[in-house]
Amino acid sequence: MAKRIQIKDILNTSEFNRQVTIMGWVKTFRNNQFIAINDGSCIHNIQAVVDFNNTDETLLKRITTGAAVAVTGNIVESLGKGQKVEIKVTDLEILGDSDPEKFPLQPKKHSLEFLREIAHLRFRTNTFNAVFKIRHSLSFAVHQFFNEKGFVYMHTPIITASDAEGAGEMFRVSTLDPDNMPRNVDGSINYKEDFFGKATNLTVSGQLEGELAAMAFGNVYTFGPTFRAENSNTTRHLAEFWMIEPEMAFYDLDDNMDLAEELLKYVIKYALENCADELEFLKERLLEEEKSKPAAERSELDLISKLKFCLDNEFERLTYTQAIQILKSSKPNQKKQFKYLINEWGADLQSEHERFLVEKHFKKPVILTNYPAEIKSFYMRQNDTDENGKNTVRAMDILFPGIGEIIGGSQREERLEKLEQRMHDMNIPTEEMSWYLDTRRFGSAFHSGFGLGFERLVLFVTGMTNIRDVIPFPRTPKHAEF
RNA sequence: UCCUAAGUAGCUCAGCUGGUUAGAGCAUCUGACUGUUAAUCAGAGGGUCCCUGGUUCGAGUCCAGGCUUGGGAGCCA
Numbered sequence: 001m002a003k004r005i006q007i008k009d010i011l012n013t014s015e016f017n018r019q020v021t022i023m024g025w026v027k028t029f030r031n032n033q034f035i036a037i038n039d040g041s042c043i044h045n046i047q048a049v050v051d052f053n054n055t056d057e058t059l060l061k062r063i064t065t066g067a068a069v070a071v072t073g074n075i076v077e078s079l080g081k082g083q084k085v086e087i088k089v090t091d092l093e094i095l096g097d098s099d100p101e102k103f104p105l106q107p108k109k110h111s112l113e114f115l116r117e118i119a120h121l122r123f124r125t126n127t128f129n130a131v132f133k134i135r136h137s138l139s140f141a142v143h144q145f146f147n148e149k150g151f152v153y154m155h156t157p158i159i160t161a162s163d164a165e166g167a168g169e170m171f172r173v174s175t176l177d178p179d180n181m182p183r184n185v186d187g188s189i190n191y192k193e194d195f196f197g198k199a200t201n202l203t204v205s206g207q208l209e210g211e212l213a214a215m216a217f218g219n220v221y222t223f224g225p226t227f228r229a230e231n232s233n234t235t236r237h238l239a240e241f242w243m244i245e246p247e248m249a250f251y252d253l254d255d256n257m258d259l260a261e262e263l264l265k266y267v268i269k270y271a272l273e274n275c276a277d278e279l280e281f282l283k284e285r286l287l288e289e290e291k292s293k294p295a296a297e298r299s300e301l302d303l304i305s306k307l308k309f310c311l312d313n314e315f316e317r318l319t320y321t322q323a324i325q326i327l328k329s330s331k332p333n334q335k336k337q338f339k340y341l342i343n344e345w346g347a348d349l350q351s352e353h354e355r356f357l358v359e360k361h362f363k364k365p366v367i368l369t370n371y372p373a374e375i376k377s378f379y380m381r382q383n384d385t386d387e388n389g390k391n392t393v394r395a396m397d398i399l400f401p402g403i404g405e406i407i408g409g410s411q412r413e414e415r416l417e418k419l420e421q422r423m424h425d426m427n428i429p430t431e432e433m434s435w436y437l438d439t440r441r442f443g444s445a446f447h448s449g450f451g452l453g454f455e456r457l458v459l460f461v462t463g464m465t466n467i468r469d470v471i472p473f474p475r476t477p478k479h480a481e482f
Numbered sequence: 483u484c485c486u487a488a489g490u491a492g493c494u495c496a497g498c499u500g501g502u503u504a505g506a507g508c509a510u511c512u513g514a515c516u517g518u519u520a521a522u523c524a525g526a527g528g529g530u531c532c533c534u535g536g537u538u539c540g541a542g543u544c545c546a547g548g549c550u551u552g553g554g555a556g557c558c559a
Contacts, residue, residue, distance in 0.1 A: 027520095028518095028519080028520065028521090030517095030518045030519065030520085030521050031515090031516055031517070031518040031519090031521055031522085032515090032516065032518095033516070033517075033518075034517075034518050034519075034521085036519080047518090047519080049517080049518095052516080053516095065509095078517090079517055080517055080518065080519070081517095081518095081519080082518085082519045083519085100509085100510065100511090101492085101509095101510060101511085102492085103492095104492070104493080105493095106492080106493065106508070106509050106510095106520085107508095107509085107520045108493070108494085108508055108509075108520055109493090109494080109508095109520085110493065110494085111493080111494075111552095113551065113552065114493070114494090116551095117551095168557070168558070169557090205559090226559080228557085228558075228559085230556095230557055230558075231483060231557085232483095232556085232557060232558075233483085234553095234554085234555080234556090234557095234558095235552095235553080235554095236558085236559080237557080237558070237559080238559090241559070242559095243559060244559095245559095339555085350555085350556090351554090351555075351556090352555090403559095404558090404559095405558070405559065406559070407559075408558075408559060451558095451559055452559070453558085453559030454559085455559080456559060457559095466552090477483095
């Protein structure tokens with residue numbers, strides 16, 4: 001048997017009449033002679049042609065959808081129309097049978113809901129092949145972007161003892177026996193007996209540790225798993241997701257926004273350049289899917305045009321106060337079509353408001369800045385009270401069409417007294433956060449950072465609509481299969 | 483967690499104002515055909531109509547409760 005080569009290296013070859021061996025999985029077997037084989041090296045299949053008159057019938061019977069095969073044969077120009085190149089089979093071996101009565105994937109369209117139930121097999125579909133190739137490329141592009149800029153990739157801890165990050169409910173990490181918890185005299189659980197000698201949780205953010213590193217390296221980023229025990233059941237939340245969190249010393253809010261916009265454009269451009277086949281497939285898939293929708297609900301741009309549009313246009317930057325003014329005088333607000341009407345400054349923006357701004361008003365990505373201090377986290381830098389007596393913080397949220405908030409960030413409060421006051425006001429214990437406050441005690445410097453939800457980015461680039469379809473094995477409330 | 487829609491064959495779905503033996507396409511199996519592109523043609527098998535209870539002479543269909551899934555909302559990335 002010749003040395004195995006990958007299908008992607010054959011499909012565009014012009015060197016015919018040479019013998020090759022390929023290995024992959026059968027997608028379809030047509031007309032008792034045409035096997036479509038995919039080995040994952042690219043989204044396209046190669047057609048292997050079997051001489052069924054001179055092939056053992058029991059072997060032919062075993063060429064079924066899903067079976068793993070090794071095929072040796074000659075590369076020839078295809079006589080058929082669908083492909084340029086095919087393999088004339090001289091030797092065929094079944095590496096792994098696939099019982100056609102039981103294999104759930106058929107050469108037909110399956111619903112994403114069904115495929116979610118067989119997530120261990122859905123990699124073998126064209127759609128998920130494309131999605132996870134793009135996920136890989138985006139991930140690689142993120143590292144390349146930061147590496148080119150001299151950022152240091154920092155591995156912040158996954159197990160953390162601080163519960164003051166304020167980013168949501170946490171998963172407890174413990175080796176205590178749940179049926180026999182050690183108790184203090186007052187009945188509370190004695191965490192001194194636990195593995196770490198204190199209560200610990202899975203991280204909800206690497207930001208605080210990132211800030212510590214930024215105060216030495218200048219520019220750092222994290223890219224790792226993040227855990228939130230929120231009972232969220234939406235198309236854009238996961239209990240376990242991946243987040244990219246850069247943190248930069250000597251960056252103000254404008255620098256922060258510039259970096260975020262540059263990062264997003266860089267990785268989208270990388271995907272366009274390196275995943276053309278996959279994006280083309282997903283584009284067609286979306287167009288096909290939208291055919292059944294009423295014209296009003298269809299996208300104005302196809303997937304690839306949408307991504308290019310995103311590259312070619314500046315993100316719209318405006319303050320929370322400006323957004324409120326636009327929303328207040330907007331048609332849906334005037335006509336009372338919003339479920340939550342915008343009446344006054346200070347209201348938290350609901351999804352419907354964000355969608356209006358992004359999808360109807362500006363029709364492009366939007367960066368909102370300078371939110372009311374009351375609705376934002378303790379670590380955000382406080383602006384001076386304005387002429388109307390409003391208190392705002394230097395926050396910035398980047399909103400994407402169809403996704404909502406893809407990035408949340410801020411310039412950080414570097415002034416010790418202001419930070420301590422704010423923590424006190426928000427009932428955040430300063431004693432156990434002393435290590436964090438040390439950055440403000442010794443050589444404090446203005447700095448900024450943000451969190452980019454990686455799966456939300458993958459959603460946007462692939463055009464998928466449910467976040468459970470862009471992570472291999474989604475963890476959501478009541479679901480931790482595989 | 484709240485609102486909302488749905489759950490019928492392996493998959494995607496139809497099944498009217500309650501009525502006798504629950505259907506289609508694809509998949510599977512058998513046969514035919516053999517340059518196909520989700521091959522085609524003929525035939526066959528395949529059902530706890532989500533579960534529990536109720537109304538009724540009679541329930542896939544109506545009612546109640548539960549379970550599961552989709553969509554929307556909140557929390558956020």
